[in-house]
Amino acid sequence: MLNLVLATKTEAEPLIEELKLKHEPAPFPFYKKDQVSLIISGIGKCRAAAASAWLGGLGAPTSVNNHQNKSGCWLNIGIAGHLDAAIGTIFTAHKVLDHGCDKVWYPPRVSPPLESENLITVDKPLTTYIPNQLHDMEASGFIETARMFSYAELVQCIKVVSDNADQPFTKIDTHLAGSLIQDNLSSILLFMDHLQELANSLNTLDTSISEEFTKKWKFSASQKVILERLLQRYNVLLEPMTAIPDELSHKGSSKDILRWLNQSVNNASHSI
Amino acid sequence: MIQTIYIEDSIREHPRTLEICQRYPNAALISCERYTSVFNSNSQNFRLQKQQPSLILANKHKGHVLPTPPDYGIGGDSNFYFSHMLNCVYDCRYCFLQGMYRSANYVVFVNYEDFLSEIQSTTENTDGAWFFSGYDCDSLAFEPVTGFMQFALERFRDMPNANLEIRTKSTQIRGLLSQPAINNCVVAFSFTPENISQALEHKVPSVQKRILAMKKLQNQGWKIGLRFDPIIYTTTLKSEYRDLFSSIFESIDPTIIHSVSYGAFRLPKPFFKKMVTLYPEEKLFAMPLTEHQSQVSFGEDTEEECLNIVHKELANFIDENIIYPCS
Numbered sequence: 001m002l003n004l005v006l007a008t009k010t011e012a013e014p015l016i017e018e019l020k021l022k023h024e025p026a027p028f029p030f031y032k033k034d035q036v037s038l039i040i041s042g043i044g045k046c047r048a049a050a051a052s053a054w055l056g057g058l059g060a061p062t063s064v065n066n067h068q069n070k071s072g073c074w075l076n077i078g079i080a081g082h083l084d085a086a087i088g089t090i091f092t093a094h095k096v097l098d099h100g101c102d103k104v105w106y107p108p109r110v111s112p113p114l115e116s117e118n119l120i121t122v123d124k125p126l127t128t129y130i131p132n133q134l135h136d137m138e139a140s141g142f143i144e145t146a147r148m149f150s151y152a153e154l155v156q157c158i159k160v161v162s163d164n165a166d167q168p169f170t171k172i173d174t175h176l177a178g179s180l181i182q183d184n185l186s187s188i189l190l191f192m193d194h195l196q197e198l199a200n201s202l203n204t205l206d207t208s209i210s211e212e213f214t215k216k217w218k219f220s221a222s223q224k225v226i227l228e229r230l231l232q233r234y235n236v237l238l239e240p241m242t243a244i245p246d247e248l249s250h251k252g253s254s255k256d257i258l259r260w261l262n263q264s265v266n267n268a269s270h271s272i
Numbered sequence: 273m274i275q276t277i278y279i280e281d282s283i284r285e286h287p288r289t290l291e292i293c294q295r296y297p298n299a300a301l302i303s304c305e306r307y308t309s310v311f312n313s314n315s316q317n318f319r320l321q322k323q324q325p326s327l328i329l330a331n332k333h334k335g336h337v338l339p340t341p342p343d344y345g346i347g348g349d350s351n352f353y354f355s356h357m358l359n360c361v362y363d364c365r366y367c368f369l370q371g372m373y374r375s376a377n378y379v380v381f382v383n384y385e386d387f388l389s390e391i392q393s394t395t396e397n398t399d400g401a402w403f404f405s406g407y408d409c410d411s412l413a414f415e416p417v418t419g420f421m422q423f424a425l426e427r428f429r430d431m432p433n434a435n436l437e438i439r440t441k442s443t444q445i446r447g448l449l450s451q452p453a454i455n456n457c458v459v460a461f462s463f464t465p466e467n468i469s470q471a472l473e474h475k476v477p478s479v480q481k482r483i484l485a486m487k488k489l490q491n492q493g494w495k496i497g498l499r500f501d502p503i504i505y506t507t508t509l510k511s512e513y514r515d516l517f518s519s520i521f522e523s524i525d526p527t528i529i530h531s532v533s534y535g536a537f538r539l540p541k542p543f544f545k546k547m548v549t550l551y552p553e554e555k556l557f558a559m560p561l562t563e564h565q566s567q568v569s570f571g572e573d574t575e576e577e578c579l580n581i582v583h584k585e586l587a588n589f590i591d592e593n594i595i596y597p598c599s
């Protein structure tokens with residue numbers, strides 16, 4: 001699952017087009033195709049947080065496997081100011097500071113990295129640039145919220161420099177914002193692919209068969225956790241279970257199922 | 273190769289910080305107020321970070337030297353441990369660090385002097401204390417970068433009343449070989465049989481390479497220790513350990529081994545739970561393990577069987593007086 005959070009429609013358009021995303025009704029402008037969702041939050045950290053929270057709520061857990069719950073990728077993409085970086089330079093953020101409350105996050109740098117830089121999220125545009133900092137208005141709201149739904153490594157910010165001391169910010173030039181994202185589209189897409197590869201490296205076991213079990217028998221919440229782990233162990237010690245074994249079809253209760261699975265894994269070969 | 277270095281503001285200009293950063297000219301340097309804000313932050317995934325760990329350079333303010341858990345030791349009455357580094361360049365699947373820390377990044381505390389002065393003051397209050405290195409990291413694996421052991425050994429040379437154990441699976445012994453052995457230091461190598469090592473001790477030098485490193489050190493007069501902990505149950509455990517001991521004692525002289533210890537595979541329950549979440553496909557964790565008093569293990573009977581076999585096989589080579597079971 002890839003979740004993209006952008007502040008404005010102009011920044012989002014190159015991605016909507018490239019990824020062939022389709023508009024869907026939602027409280028925010030929202031676009032989707034298969035495993036990719038894109039939301040346009042509006043400007044400011046509160047709106048970025050609200051949009052991320054709404055998007056996170058869509059991906060409610062379908063499995064008790066923690067990795068499947070938490071391995072969605074999250075990207076905040078947009079433009080930012082910088083004292084002296086050239087306009088059009090693309091960065092990821094390696095340190096995000098909220099200018100209002102001094103809270104700091106350190107998005108882990110994932111390789112192969114784009115160039116990275118500090119980022120400060122401000123509530124309104126500053127009149128001067130702080131050295132060695134990207135300046136934006138959304139990242140802190142995004143990162144704090146998105147990390148509730150995924151691992152820190154998979155929550156990243158990509159910013160393209162739109163203004164600097166030589167060409168300072170006066171008002172948002174919507175056309176410029178779109179063309180800066182468009183110009184850097186291949187780097188952004190490459191980074192997305194890499195992030196998704198990283199997320200996939202966590203999902204090493206397929207236990208989606210658990211849904212068949214829970215449809216057929218009634219499991220309590222704690223039994224579902226046990227079922228999931230027994231199915232993982234079954235996969236590791238015996239073979240991947242792709243269908244409910246015939247000998248289970250006559251079993252009456254979830255307890256019988258868990259007992260059978262437990263016996264099967266305990267009787268399996270136990271040499272490393 | 274390290275691509276990212278986080279540096280605590282207070283040690284930004286520390287000579288060791290500068291020296292270590294110089295080794296990685298292409299790394300991004302990121303400042304932080306305290307290392308804990310990076311290392312302990314929420315939502316990190318140890319497994320993802322282990323693919324490309326970053327380095328965190330920090331200052332340790334207190335707790336440089338701590339008492340070991342009871343029953344940890346090799347015969348001494350006063351036992352302490354210290355960690356100039358948190359986390360390890362190797363990736364043993366049974367390693368408790370995966371369960372203990374949120375982050376897989378390497379933390380190096382650059383104020384080595386403070387560790388050594390606390391060791392010195394602890395020594396003054398005890399008689400023949402032991403100091404164990406390699407509790408929260410491998411003692412030697414990152415030595416070419418940190419140079420900590422080189423620094424520590426010079427000080428231990430002048431503290432004959434303090435004993436040092438350097439516990440390692442590394443073959444980074446160049447620094448040790450470049451100086452005469454010291455009497456109050458034991459270089460303790462950890463082993464599991466070759467098949468277990470290949471399956472579980474990722475990135476660790478092979479058993480043969482470690483044996484060779486031990487041999488070189490022993491030939492130069494360094495005291496050698498052997499550590500067989502954890503022992504992982506297999507159906508062919510006896511022959512695996514018999515082969516391992518034969519290989520080791522073919523190469524090194526068992527009569528001048530300083531000490532041998534062994535212990536069964538055990539993990540605190542919360543650590544085990546976290547490790548299963550990180551590596552659900554790991555066969556070791558899928559085996560029928562039991563829980564007893566918040567510890568996960570192979571169970572008392574299997575454990576006892578394993579320990580007896582290893583002890584018996586060891587006793588064929590080693591004087592019983594220097595064999596220490598770990599509890």
Ligand code: SF4
Nearest residue numbers: 360362363364367409
């Ligand atoms: S060598 Fe030791 S510290 Fe390093 S990963 Fe293996 S068990 Fe852990």
